[in-house]
Amino acid sequence: MLDALEAETGHKFELKTSDTIPKFEASFMAAEPDFAYMNPYHAVMARRGAGYIPLVRSKDSLSGILVVRSDSAIRELAELRGSTIAYPAPNAFGASLYMRALLGERFKIPTEATYVQTHVNAYRAVIRNDNPAAGGIRSTLEREPAEVRDKLRVLYETPATASHPVAAHPRVSAATRTAVRAALLKLAKTEAGNKMLDAVSLDGVVEADYAKDYAPLEALRLERFVVQPK
Numbered sequence: 001m002l003d004a005l006e007a008e009t010g011h012k013f014e015l016k017t018s019d020t021i022p023k024f025e026a027s028f029m030a031a032e033p034d035f036a037y038m039n040p041y042h043a044v045m046a047r048r049g050a051g052y053i054p055l056v057r058s059k060d061s062l063s064g065i066l067v068v069r070s071d072s073a074i075r076e077l078a079e080l081r082g083s084t085i086a087y088p089a090p091n092a093f094g095a096s097l098y099m100r101a102l103l104g105e106r107f108k109i110p111t112e113a114t115y116v117q118t119h120v121n122a123y124r125a126v127i128r129n130d131n132p133a134a135g136g137i138r139s140t141l142e143r144e145p146a147e148v149r150d151k152l153r154v155l156y157e158t159p160a161t162a163s164h165p166v167a168a169h170p171r172v173s174a175a176t177r178t179a180v181r182a183a184l185l186k187l188a189k190t191e192a193g194n195k196m197l198d199a200v201s202l203d204g205v206v207e208a209d210y211a212k213d214y215a216p217l218e219a220l221r222l223e224r225f226v227v228q229p230k
Contacts, residue, residue, distance in 0.1 A: 001200055002015060004183070005180065005183050005184070008179075008186065008187075009176075009180060009183050010179075011179070013035075016032075019117075020117045020118070021091065021092055021117070024036075025042065025089075025091060028042070028045075028046050028049075028050065029045065029046070029049045029050065030050075031049075034168065034169050034171070034172050035166060035167070035169075035172070036052065036166070036167055036169075037164060037165075037166050037200070037202075038052075038164060038167060039062075039092065039094070040062060040093050040161050040162055040163070040165075040213075041091065041097055041098070041217055041222055043165050043167060043210065043214040044214055044215075044217050046167060047210060047214070050170075051169070052167040052168065053167055053168050053169075053170060053210065054165035054166070054167045054213065054214065055165065055166050055167060055180060055181040055184070055208055056165065056166050056184045056185065056205045056207055056208050057162060057164060057202075057205070057208040058163040058164065058202055058203055058205060059163075059203075059204035059206045060203065060204055061160035061161060061163060062094050062160065062162065062164065063137065063138065063158045063161070064093070064094030064095050064098050064135060064136070064137055064158040065094075065135070065136050065137060065138055065141060065156070065157050066099060066133050066135055066136075066154070066156040066157075067133065067134050067135075067141065067152040067154055068132060068133050068153055068155050069129070069132075069151060070152055070153045072132065074133070075155075077103070077156055078107075078109060080109060080132065081109050081110060082110060082111065082112075083111055083131070084111070084114050084132075085112070085113055085131060085132070085133045085134060085135065086115075086121070086122040086125040086126065086131040086134040086135070087100070087113055087114070087115055087116070087135045088115070088116065088118050088121065088136070090113070090115055090226070090227035091226055091227060092119075094135075094161075095119060095135040095136045095140075096113070096115075096135050097226065098158050098161075098220075099158060100113060100225050101220065101222055101224070104225075114131065119136045119137070119140040119141075120144075122134035122135060123136060123140075123141065123148060123152060126152060127148065127151045138157075161217065162212075162213035162214060164201070165208040165213070165214070166184065168180065181207065185205055185206075187205070188205040
């Protein structure tokens with residue numbers, strides 16, 4: 001995908017990855033990347049912290065899921081009262097932050113959290129019986145092998161929100177931001193481009209708008225559940 005962006009925009013891109021979500025958060029809060037692909041509440045954090053500007057997002061909405069073993073006797077959220085739930089990281093939006101807020105504030109179900117760094121680890125913690133439930137999102141569960149999916153059952157799904165945006169730091173010129181946005185939208189108009197985008201969870205790309213897509217999350221006051229990166 002980056003090769004396609006380079007060919008379309010004339011700019012050069014270097015891919016940087018973080019092996020954990022907390023390290024990624026620390027990176028964008030320190031304004032290190034010029035462009036970043038982040039979760040919806042990260043978009044709020046990044047806007048407040050460094051002024052990042054969302055460019056595009058998937059047209060599909062995002063919802064968090066809470067999974068249990070497929071053979072678990074647990075059928076209701078209330079049965080998790082007092083349990084320790086596995087989450088990928090404190091501020092993984094659908095998989096952790098939003099889920100913890102809903103369990104505690106909406107459903108009044110006290111639980112404990114353990115953070116296991118990735119969605120992959122969270123799902124496997126349930127399969128191994130380390131934890132009775134784990135937070136995730138539909139897309140990461142669907143990317144798991146069938147032998148993993150078959151061992152898990154979705155117990156609860158959160159209300160939907162706008163999906164992860166690709167955002168740019170404001171030091172990136174308006175002309176460059178416009179060119180990158182246009183190139184990604186152009187990719188979404190071809191079969192080959194859509195395959196590239198789908199491979200990085202950006203299927204069905206549409207233009208993102210902070211005020212419409214992410215500012216409403218500010219009203220949820222999720223900062224009460226945010227763990228600041230160290």
